[in-house]
Amino acid sequence: MEEISNLVVFLLEWLDQFDAKTLVSAAAVLAAGFAMIAGIGPGVGQGYAAGKGAEAVGKNQKNTSNITLVMLLGAAVAETSGIFSLVVALILLYANPLVGMEGVAIVIAASVLGAGLSMIAGIGPGIGQGYAAGKGAERVGQRPKYQSVIVRTMLLGQAVGQTTGIYALVVALILLFANPLIG
Amino acid sequence: MDGLSLIKAASAIGAGLAMIAGIGAGIGQGYAAGKGAEAVGKQPEAQGDIVRTMLLGAAVAETTGIYGLVIALILLFANPLFG
Amino acid sequence: MDGLSLIKAASAIGAGLAMIAGIGAGIGQGYAAGKGAEAVGKQPEAQGDIVRTMLLGAAVAETTGIYGLVIALILLFANPLFG
Amino acid sequence: MDGLSLIKAASAIGAGLAMIAGIGAGIGQGYAAGKGAEAVGKQPEAQGDIVRTMLLGAAVAETTGIYGLVIALILLFANPLFG
Amino acid sequence: MDGLSLIKAASAIGAGLAMIAGIGAGIGQGYAAGKGAEAVGKQPEAQGDIVRTMLLGAAVAETTGIYGLVIALILLFANPLFG
Amino acid sequence: MDGLSLIKAASAIGAGLAMIAGIGAGIGQGYAAGKGAEAVGKQPEAQGDIVRTMLLGAAVAETTGIYGLVIALILLFANPLFG
Amino acid sequence: MDGLSLIKAASAIGAGLAMIAGIGAGIGQGYAAGKGAEAVGKQPEAQGDIVRTMLLGAAVAETTGIYGLVIALILLFANPLFG
Amino acid sequence: MDGLSLIKAASAIGAGLAMIAGIGAGIGQGYAAGKGAEAVGKQPEAQGDIVRTMLLGAAVAETTGIYGLVIALILLFANPLFG
Amino acid sequence: MDGLSLIKAASAIGAGLAMIAGIGAGIGQGYAAGKGAEAVGKQPEAQGDIVRTMLLGAAVAETTGIYGLVIALILLFANPLFG
Amino acid sequence: MDGLSLIKAASAIGAGLAMIAGIGAGIGQGYAAGKGAEAVGKQPEAQGDIVRTMLLGAAVAETTGIYGLVIALILLFANPLFG
Ligand code: NA
Ligand code: NA
Ligand code: NA
Ligand code: NA
Ligand code: NA
Numbered sequence: 001m002e003e004i005s006n007l008v009v010f011l012l013e014w015l016d017q018f019d020a021k022t023l024v025s026a027a028a029v030l031a032a033g034f035a036m037i038a039g040i041g042p043g044v045g046q047g048y049a050a051g052k053g054a055e056a057v058g059k060n061q062k063n064t065s066n067i068t069l070v071m072l073l074g075a076a077v078a079e080t081s082g083i084f085s086l087v088v089a090l091i092l093l094y095a096n097p098l099v100g101m102e103g104v105a106i107v108i109a110a111s112v113l114g115a116g117l118s119m120i121a122g123i124g125p126g127i128g129q130g131y132a133a134g135k136g137a138e139r140v141g142q143r144p145k146y147q148s149v150i151v152r153t154m155l156l157g158q159a160v161g162q163t164t165g166i167y168a169l170v171v172a173l174i175l176l177f178a179n180p181l182i183g
Numbered sequence: 184m185d186g187l188s189l190i191k192a193a194s195a196i197g198a199g200l201a202m203i204a205g206i207g208a209g210i211g212q213g214y215a216a217g218k219g220a221e222a223v224g225k226q227p228e229a230q231g232d233i234v235r236t237m238l239l240g241a242a243v244a245e246t247t248g249i250y251g252l253v254i255a256l257i258l259l260f261a262n263p264l265f266g
Numbered sequence: 267m268d269g270l271s272l273i274k275a276a277s278a279i280g281a282g283l284a285m286i287a288g289i290g291a292g293i294g295q296g297y298a299a300g301k302g303a304e305a306v307g308k309q310p311e312a313q314g315d316i317v318r319t320m321l322l323g324a325a326v327a328e329t330t331g332i333y334g335l336v337i338a339l340i341l342l343f344a345n346p347l348f349g
Numbered sequence: 350m351d352g353l354s355l356i357k358a359a360s361a362i363g364a365g366l367a368m369i370a371g372i373g374a375g376i377g378q379g380y381a382a383g384k385g386a387e388a389v390g391k392q393p394e395a396q397g398d399i400v401r402t403m404l405l406g407a408a409v410a411e412t413t414g415i416y417g418l419v420i421a422l423i424l425l426f427a428n429p430l431f432g
Numbered sequence: 433m434d435g436l437s438l439i440k441a442a443s444a445i446g447a448g449l450a451m452i453a454g455i456g457a458g459i460g461q462g463y464a465a466g467k468g469a470e471a472v473g474k475q476p477e478a479q480g481d482i483v484r485t486m487l488l489g490a491a492v493a494e495t496t497g498i499y500g501l502v503i504a505l506i507l508l509f510a511n512p513l514f515g
Numbered sequence: 516m517d518g519l520s521l522i523k524a525a526s527a528i529g530a531g532l533a534m535i536a537g538i539g540a541g542i543g544q545g546y547a548a549g550k551g552a553e554a555v556g557k558q559p560e561a562q563g564d565i566v567r568t569m570l571l572g573a574a575v576a577e578t579t580g581i582y583g584l585v586i587a588l589i590l591l592f593a594n595p596l597f598g
Numbered sequence: 599m600d601g602l603s604l605i606k607a608a609s610a611i612g613a614g615l616a617m618i619a620g621i622g623a624g625i626g627q628g629y630a631a632g633k634g635a636e637a638v639g640k641q642p643e644a645q646g647d648i649v650r651t652m653l654l655g656a657a658v659a660e661t662t663g664i665y666g667l668v669i670a671l672i673l674l675f676a677n678p679l680f681g
Numbered sequence: 682m683d684g685l686s687l688i689k690a691a692s693a694i695g696a697g698l699a700m701i702a703g704i705g706a707g708i709g710q711g712y713a714a715g716k717g718a719e720a721v722g723k724q725p726e727a728q729g730d731i732v733r734t735m736l737l738g739a740a741v742a743e744t745t746g747i748y749g750l751v752i753a754l755i756l757l758f759a760n761p762l763f764g
Numbered sequence: 765m766d767g768l769s770l771i772k773a774a775s776a777i778g779a780g781l782a783m784i785a786g787i788g789a790g791i792g793q794g795y796a797a798g799k800g801a802e803a804v805g806k807q808p809e810a811q812g813d814i815v816r817t818m819l820l821g822a823a824v825a826e827t828t829g830i831y832g833l834v835i836a837l838i839l840l841f842a843n844p845l846f847g
Numbered sequence: 848m849d850g851l852s853l854i855k856a857a858s859a860i861g862a863g864l865a866m867i868a869g870i871g872a873g874i875g876q877g878y879a880a881g882k883g884a885e886a887v888g889k890q891p892e893a894q895g896d897i898v899r900t901m902l903l904g905a906a907v908a909e910t911t912g913i914y915g916l917v918i919a920l921i922l923l924f925a926n927p928l929f930g
């Protein structure tokens with residue numbers, strides 16, 4: 001059992017029996033699963049916005065429409081990282097540029113996995129932007145006449161909070177479409 | 184062992200991973216439930232608006248959980264990589 | 267080792283992963299429970315409305331946990347990957 | 350190594366993963382405990398209503414932890430994948 | 433390597449994973465401890481009721497941590513997969 | 516490599532995983548410490564009651580961290596899987 | 599399979615893992631955005647100071663996300679391990 | 682490769698995993714630091730009591746981080762699995 | 765495949781894992797940014813002191829992110845394991 | 848490939864995992880930074896006491912991050928498993 005004694009060699013030799021297309025496809029379905037985990041972020045953040053919106057509507061019923069508008073606008077921004085992840089997952093499954101690519105199978109498969117892992121970063125912007133949406137909705141309920149400055153500050157802060165999600169998307173797209181490790 | 188089996192095995196794990204996204208909606212919507220209950224206690228006369236806003240916001244928070252479910256269902260029932 | 271065994275093994279792990287989604291509903295609904303208890307203490311006369319809103323919101327928060335359970339049950343009892 | 354052993358090994362790991370769902374109920378119910386204690390301190394006369402609401406909400410928050418336990422017990426004691 | 437060894441190895445990892453559930457009760461009960469201490473400082477005359485409610489809620493929050501412990505003990509000491 | 520070595524290797528990883536449970540008590544008890552310090556600042560005359568309640572609640576929050584430690588020690592020093 | 603390919607494969611996964619650091623800045627800067635929007639609504643006359651402080655603090659919070667990006671880019675484009 | 686090498690390799694990973702427990706104490710004690718600083722600002726005359734309570738609570742919150750460190754040190758320097 | 769390649773591959777993954785530490789500073793410093801912006805809105809005349817304290821505290825919070833970066837750079841550029 | 852290479856590879860991954868502990872101190876100390884900045888804005892005359900308490904508490908919160916760093920450095924530079 002000497003070949004099993006080194007688990008790493010055993011695993012690599014076991015993987016070696018599959019062709020490149022199989023390994024990349026297996027990595028793609030796993031990576032799609034990893035990418036979806038980013039959805040935690042918008043779920044938490046938008047739920048926070050929902051709670052603050054409900055609270056604000058209770059306190060300032062006459063401003064219900066302003067509150068709802070800001071809540072939905074902020075929540076829409078918070079959806080971004082969930083959408084990015086969904087798009088990357090759909091690319092991985094339906095338009096994967098690495099399925100059938102020439103090169104060493106394990107490098108291509110690992111690149112696909114890395115792209116999926118990278119998208120998990122989207123949890124952060126989802127939570128943070130949703131928090132901003134909730135605070136924005138709350139304050140607009142209290143001070144509707146300052147709606148424009150509140151919303152502008154909210155959007156500016158949300159934009160700053162998006163950057164690490166963008167970095168992750170860029171790294172995922174590099175791994176999929178402009179991979180320096182392949183070829 | 185055939186390659187299709189490896190892809191199917193990975194799909195089972197990928198489907199499980201995709202469901203983890205649901206953590207978010209569970210936390211967020213529960214927060215909304217708590218704030219909604221609090222607000223209804225304070226302003227019972229605004230109950231309709233409060234509950235409507237809570238449910239609207241919760242519906243928005245559900246989407247990424249649905250995305251995860253859809254990807255899991257695709258992996259299990261309509262997997263394009265089995266071809 | 268045959269391909270079907272590998273798929274079944276991966277399905278067992280996928281089922282376990284899918285359950286992790288339940289973290290969300292547990293946190294969120296517990297938050298709602300705490301806010302509900304607080305609100306009932308402050309406005310006992312609104313107890314009916316508070317508890318109804320809390321339970322309605324908690325039901326919404328349960329869904330992604332149920333999605334995870336459904337995917338786990340499919341993986342274990344009606345697995346389309348075994349074909 | 351036979352296929353059945355691989356499935357059993359994966360089932361042991363799947364059972365462990367499924368228990369992680371319990372993190373949610375632990376956090377949420379602990380939050381409810383804290384808010385309940387706070388509310389009872391402020392309105393001791395409403396203690397009955399407060400504790401009842403706290404326990405009702407905590408029961409709702411327990412479900413996804415139970416789902417995880419059930420899946421773990423199925424994986425260990427009534428595993429349909431061993432067929 | 434025999435199949436039983438693989439199952440035992442996976443059971444050791446499964447037992448470790450199951451303990452992670454305990455994160456929840458630790459956070460939740462600690463929150464209850466903090467709120468309890470705060471409430472006792474504000475209403476020392478209600479200390480009995482506050483502490484009783486805190487401990488009742490904390491007992492409820494302990495359950496999913498116990499579930500994890502039970503599954504770990506089953507995996508180690510009464511493992512049905514070794515059959 | 517013999518099967519026993521694989522079980523021992525998995526036990527080392529399982530022991531590490533079990534310790535992760537300690538995250539919970541660390542967060543929860545730190546929260547209690549912060550609330551306790553705050554309460555003592557506001558009501559120094561109730562310091563005894565506040566600190567007692569904080570420590571009682573923190574002791575309750577320690578248990579799941581201890582469970583994790585016990586499982587890790589069993590895996591390392593009294594491992595029933597080595598039989 | 600050659601050694602260089604294994605290093606490249608691991609580098610792709612390492613790059614993906616490094617990006618996960620970005621969760622932190624996303625949460626933290628979003629919190630700052632929310633507090634900024636709140637503060638601007640309360641003291642519109644202090645808008646300049648508020649937004650400047652928010653952006654300064656957010657810039658500080660960005661750094662560890664940038665570290666993760668830099669390590670990922672090194673792994674992909676200037677990998678010293680390929681030598 | 683001999684079995685001992687595999688156990689040693691797993692012990693290195695187990696030691697790394699055990700350290701993750703320290704996340705809890707870091708968050709919790711930092712929370713206590715923040716609440717302590719806030720309380721000292723409000724009641725400078727109670728600084729001694731506040732800081733003492735903060736440090737006592739923080740000491741309690743350290744334990745599970747220490748447990749993780751002890752398990753890691755055992756895995757590295759006094760590993761009973763090497764027998 | 766040679767041993768050095770395996771060590772290099774593992775170092776690439778270790779470097780990626782080490783960066784995850786940066787989540788903490790991102791959340792914490794973002795919190796500080798939010799509180800700083802809030803405080804500046806309320807007491808613009810204390811802006812200097814507020815921002816100085818925020819930056820001092822944020823510098824302290826950066827350290828563990830830097831530790832992670834340093835370990836990653838050691839793994840990539842000055843790896844003592846390659847000997 | 849020899850056993851020593853496997854141990855070294857695992858040590859690189861273990862070192863990366865150990866750094867993850869630093870998430871805790873980053874969050875906690877950032878919280879302290881935010882509360883410190885807030886407190887200094889409200890009571891500038893108590894700035895000395897506030898900052899001292901913040902830094903004392905933050906030093907306590909740093910320890911588990913240091914533990915993680917020490918284990919990582921041991922794994923890389925003074926690894927007892929290489930014997
Ligand atoms: Na950003
Ligand atoms: Na959504
Ligand atoms: Na839901
Ligand atoms: Na539930
Ligand atoms: Na429970």
Ligand code: NA
Nearest residue numbers: 575576578579
């Ligand atoms: Na406990």
Ligand code: NA
Nearest residue numbers: 658659661662
């Ligand atoms: Na930073």
Ligand code: NA
Nearest residue numbers: 741742744745
């Ligand atoms: Na402790």
Ligand code: NA
Nearest residue numbers: 824825827828
């Ligand atoms: Na630090």
Ligand code: NA
Nearest residue numbers: 907908910911
């Ligand atoms: Na510490």
